[in-house]
Amino acid sequence: MRILKTGIASIQDLGREGYRNMGIVRGGVMDPLAAQLGNMLVANTDQAAVAEVAAGLFSVSFNKTQLIAITGSGYRATLNEQALPFWQPALAEAGDTLQIIPEKGGMAYLSVHGGFRIAPVLGSRSTNLVAGFGGLHGRLLQQGDELPLAIMPEPVAEKIIRFLSTKENVNRRRLAPSAIPDYSRQSIRFVPGHEYGSFTTDSRRAVEAEAFELTTIANRMGYRLKGQPLYLDMQRELISTAVVPGTMQVSPDGQVLVLMADAQTAGGYPRIGQVIAADLPLLAQKTAGSQIRFTAINLADAENTWLARESQLRSLIKDYNLHFS
Amino acid sequence: MALMQAISQHTFPGFRDVSIAFNSLTVFFDPWEVYQHTQSSPLEFVTTWLQNLASIITSTSIVSGKEHLIPVCYDPSYGPDLATLAAYQGLDTEEVIRLHTSQVYYVFMVGFSPGFPYLGILPDALDTPRKASPALSVPAGSVGIAGKQTGIYPFNTPGGWNIIGRTPMKLFNIGDTNPCLLKAGDTVRFTRIDRQTFLYLNQYEDS
Numbered sequence: 001m002r003i004l005k006t007g008i009a010s011i012q013d014l015g016r017e018g019y020r021n022m023g024i025v026r027g028g029v030m031d032p033l034a035a036q037l038g039n040m041l042v043a044n045t046d047q048a049a050v051a052e053v054a055a056g057l058f059s060v061s062f063n064k065t066q067l068i069a070i071t072g073s074g075y076r077a078t079l080n081e082q083a084l085p086f087w088q089p090a091l092a093e094a095g096d097t098l099q100i101i102p103e104k105g106g107m108a109y110l111s112v113h114g115g116f117r118i119a120p121v122l123g124s125r126s127t128n129l130v131a132g133f134g135g136l137h138g139r140l141l142q143q144g145d146e147l148p149l150a151i152m153p154e155p156v157a158e159k160i161i162r163f164l165s166t167k168e169n170v171n172r173r174r175l176a177p178s179a180i181p182d183y184s185r186q187s188i189r190f191v192p193g194h195e196y197g198s199f200t201t202d203s204r205r206a207v208e209a210e211a212f213e214l215t216t217i218a219n220r221m222g223y224r225l226k227g228q229p230l231y232l233d234m235q236r237e238l239i240s241t242a243v244v245p246g247t248m249q250v251s252p253d254g255q256v257l258v259l260m261a262d263a264q265t266a267g268g269y270p271r272i273g274q275v276i277a278a279d280l281p282l283l284a285q286k287t288a289g290s291q292i293r294f295t296a297i298n299l300a301d302a303e304n305t306w307l308a309r310e311s312q313l314r315s316l317i318k319d320y321n322l323h324f325s
Numbered sequence: 326m327a328l329m330q331a332i333s334q335h336t337f338p339g340f341r342d343v344s345i346a347f348n349s350l351t352v353f354f355d356p357w358e359v360y361q362h363t364q365s366s367p368l369e370f371v372t373t374w375l376q377n378l379a380s381i382i383t384s385t386s387i388v389s390g391k392e393h394l395i396p397v398c399y400d401p402s403y404g405p406d407l408a409t410l411a412a413y414q415g416l417d418t419e420e421v422i423r424l425h426t427s428q429v430y431y432v433f434m435v436g437f438s439p440g441f442p443y444l445g446i447l448p449d450a451l452d453t454p455r456k457a458s459p460a461l462s463v464p465a466g467s468v469g470i471a472g473k474q475t476g477i478y479p480f481n482t483p484g485g486w487n488i489i490g491r492t493p494m495k496l497f498n499i500g501d502t503n504p505c506l507l508k509a510g511d512t513v514r515f516t517r518i519d520r521q522t523f524l525y526l527n528q529y530e531d532s
Contacts, residue, residue, distance in 0.1 A: 020344035022505045023439045131439040133499040242344050242351035266436035310357040
């Protein structure tokens with residue numbers, strides 16, 4: 001597969017675990033749910049590497065028949081200039097050109113059966129842009145890059161390919177609407193953070209009562225928000241501790257920075273909250289100017305929400321694979 | 326450190342990582358995988374597991390880390406904030422360099438960017454707040470001071486620490502079996518080198 005044109009796009013998977021004491025973050029896709037569903041549609045495991053399109057037009061050509069799927073939000077796709085719906089498996093034939101075209105922007109994912117066959121670094125194919133390793137040569141994708149793909153489809157993929165090869169079946173394996181993530185929800189759920197109790201009563205009220213606008217300072221490391229300033233009841237220096245994607249840091253000017261996939265491993269700003277993992281994909285898909293509202297929930301509810309979501313995803317993947325085996 | 330070693334030796338299904346910072350330890354796990362084994366709240370399981378492990382740790386004796394000697398060139402071209410920091414402290418730059426190279430530092434943690442060591446504790450005379458506005462790009466190898474800590478930037482990244490010099494040593498090399506030169510628990514001593522020596526030893530091909 002050859003990159004014809006690209007804006008900001010990189011190779012990612014679910015990230016690398018086990019290296020935080022070296023300062024190496026998990027990283028990985030910004031919207032894991034979209035990437036996992038894409039991988040499911042092309043009969044990949046969760047670990048397969050996908051291309052994450054974060055900005056600009058992304059266009060590739062294929063030199064061999066491939067089973068592909070596009071997922072995510074804020075873009076539309078065409079295959080040889082014909083509209084290609086998201087959230088369904090599709091066949092790209094040798095010589096076909098795929099375009100992923102930005103609309104309002106967000107994150108789009110291209111999954112190909114077999115995943116991109118780049119050598120993993122420290123157990124993952126995710127691109128670590130800070131240290132320049134992983135992914136393709138440790139950098140963003142560039143025009144002219146060749147991405148190695150699997151040669152032989154596995155049995156389930158073989159069956160999907162055979163199914164899609166019949167003309168009337170082409171658009172008949174779209175995900176059910178209930179299985180497609182709803183990115184329109186404005187409200188993001190969070191669990192109160194370590195320093196929540198140290199914020200003024202007014203700040204604790206404001207974080208839930210007021211809307212926060214996503215600024216243009218938004219990248220894989222973090223999303224900076226603009227809204228009513230939040231203050232500690234008493235200014236004090238904190239000792240750096242671990243931070244993770246979803247951590248809502250408040251900088252000295254009172255503004256919120258939500259850490260995202262590539263955030264550093266430790267931070268020293270007060271944490272008013274932690275966005276729940278189940279809502280991180282929703283936040284990742286928000287674009288500059290989006291109005292965001294936060295709702296506090298307790299840790300037990302956050303945990304149950306996650307387990308329920310994971311359970312749904314697992315049974316969906318199981319059903320899909322059964323259907324084609 | 327003792328608890329971290331115990332955790333690494335007794336992991337549970339779903340365990341992903343453990344990291345330490347100055348005075349805290351964080352355990353990372355996959356709630357779904359834990360739930361497959363416990364069929365109850367993963368958070369409660371891990372909390373209990375951690376408490377039990379912590380209660381049986383008898384020895385707080387730390388397995389001592391490696392000792393490192395790190396060469397630093399304090400030439401003004403590599404230490405753009407050295408003069409400002411000296412003026413802030415009412416010292417001359419020679420005195421700042423003498424103090425910085427006069428003691429052994431402990432690696433409290435590695436974080437911020439891959440391989441970035443947080444070293445301490447600095448002598449009070451060098452305790453200096455971060456710069457009001459961070460530099461957009463701090464060159465790899467730069468040695469900085471923030472509060473009572475000193476650290477080294479392994480990559481060209483933005484940063485707010487006061488830069489007083491630069492080391493020719495690479496702190497992070499993905500090609501190595503152990504990519505990080507320094508680990509939490511190691512100790513570091515800085516030694517002064519001149520510009521000639523820096524250029525001779527320089528491991529950063531692009532600077």
